[in-house]
Amino acid sequence: MGQKRLKKMLVTGAAGGIGRAIRTKLAPLADIVRLSDRAGLGQAAPHEEIVYCELTEKDSVDNMVAGCDGIVHLGGQSVEADWETVRDSNIEGMYNLYEAARKHKVGRIFFASSNHVIGYYPQSQLLDAQTPPRPDGLYGVSKAFGEALASLYHDKFGIETAIVRIGSCFPEPVDHRMLATWLADDDLISLLECMFEASRLGCPVIYGMSDNDVVWWDNSQVAYLGWKPKHSSAIFKEMLDAKIERPHKDAAVSVYQGGVFTEHPIMEKKPN
Numbered sequence: 628m629g630q631k632r633l634k635k636m637l638v639t640g641a642a643g644g645i646g647r648a649i650r651t652k653l654a655p656l657a658d659i660v661r662l663s664d665r666a667g668l669g670q671a672a673p674h675e676e677i678v679y680c681e682l683t684e685k686d687s688v689d690n691m692v693a694g695c696d697g698i699v700h701l702g703g704q705s706v707e708a709d710w711e712t713v714r715d716s717n718i719e720g721m722y723n724l725y726e727a728a729r730k731h732k733v734g735r736i737f738f739a740s741s742n743h744v745i746g747y748y749p750q751s752q753l754l755d756a757q758t759p760p761r762p763d764g765l766y767g768v769s770k771a772f773g774e775a776l777a778s779l780y781h782d783k784f785g786i787e788t789a790i791v792r793i794g795s796c797f798p799e800p801v802d803h804r805m806l807a808t809w810l811a812d813d814d815l816i817s818l819l820e821c822m823f824e825a826s827r828l829g830c831p832v833i834y835g836m837s838d839n840d841v842v843w844w845d846n847s848q849v850a851y852l853g854w855k856p857k858h859s860s861a862i863f864k865e866m867l868d869a870k871i872e873r874p875h876k877d878a879a880v881s882v883y884q885g886g887v888f889t890e891h892p893i894m895e896k897k898p899n
């Protein structure tokens with residue numbers, strides 16, 4: 628990356644799986660990286676600030692966003708759950724974040740959306756940025772809400788968002804479905820570089836996948852960002868074949884892009 632584009636970059640959900648994986652690689656993106664979560668974040672490095680924040684608390688979100696010129700929004704409920712849990716973190720939390728971004732004039736946001744927005748499409752269908760949502764659960768619905776909110780704040784207030792439908796961002800694929808959905812964390816970092824450096828971002832839908840051999844998604848409409856993932860899940864295929872049996876062709880994990888998420892029931896909130 629050439630010149631640092633951001634002065635202070637906020638990363639929400641920084642204590643989560645992706646946040647922990649990319650934390651040490653964020654330094655070149657900004658002079659200061661403000662890490663936030665409601666869970667433990669450890670000690671701040673010299674270029675880091677730590678701000679604890681519950682996304683449902685509007686004033687707290689406002690303080691978290693103040694002074695930042697870019698946001699990587701990873702925070703939120705990251706798998707299927709009961710409605711109250713999904714609503715609090717991904718709907719209330721998303722609204723609070725975008726309202727704070729508007730008030731503090733943040734120009735650019737990375738929104739960690741999900742493949743579960745389009746989880747009910749069959750794996751045989753190639754999707755692109757224009758493909759309408761077809762969520763596979765309440766979690767997917769909440770991410771579709773987030774995408775719509777980002778679009779609203781772009782049209783009304785000019786806030787640019789990279790809406791990234793992340794596939795599976797883990798150290799390596801753990802099942803055959805992930806041969807299509809895998810996103811290496813280095814490729815996520817290069818996407819962050821491209822979207823924060825681009826002279827124009829807009830509010831595009833981007834599929835968060837590496838340069839995998841199995842392809843369900845077409846990113847050609849965001850070629851203008853110049854993002855070129857360098858990693859591929861192909862190197863894990865032999866290991867997966869040896870370790871786990873391929874699922875039956877009629878199993879949800881073989882049929883739907885969202886895999887087993889299509890099989891989750893509507894969950895009830897557990898009593899405290």
Ligand SMILES: NC(=O)c1ccc[n+]([C@@H]2O[C@H](COP(=O)([O-])OP(=O)(O)OC[C@H]3O[C@@H](n4cnc5c(N)ncnc54)[C@H](O)[C@@H]3O)[C@@H](O)[C@H]2O)c1
Pocket residue numbers: 639640641642643644645646664665666680681682683700701702703704705706715716720739740741742792793794795796797
């Ligand atoms: N990991 C993936 O492959 C993947 C795939 C698709 C989408 N995503 C999205 O990317 C983001 C990061 O994923 P992850 O795997 O690191 O998830 P994760 O669950 O490990 O981390 C999410 C973090 O958000 C925090 N959080 C949740 N609700 C909060 C709230 N109300 N207030 C403050 N903090 C809150 C949690 O404490 C947690 O540290 C999530 O938004 C997830 O939906 C991830």
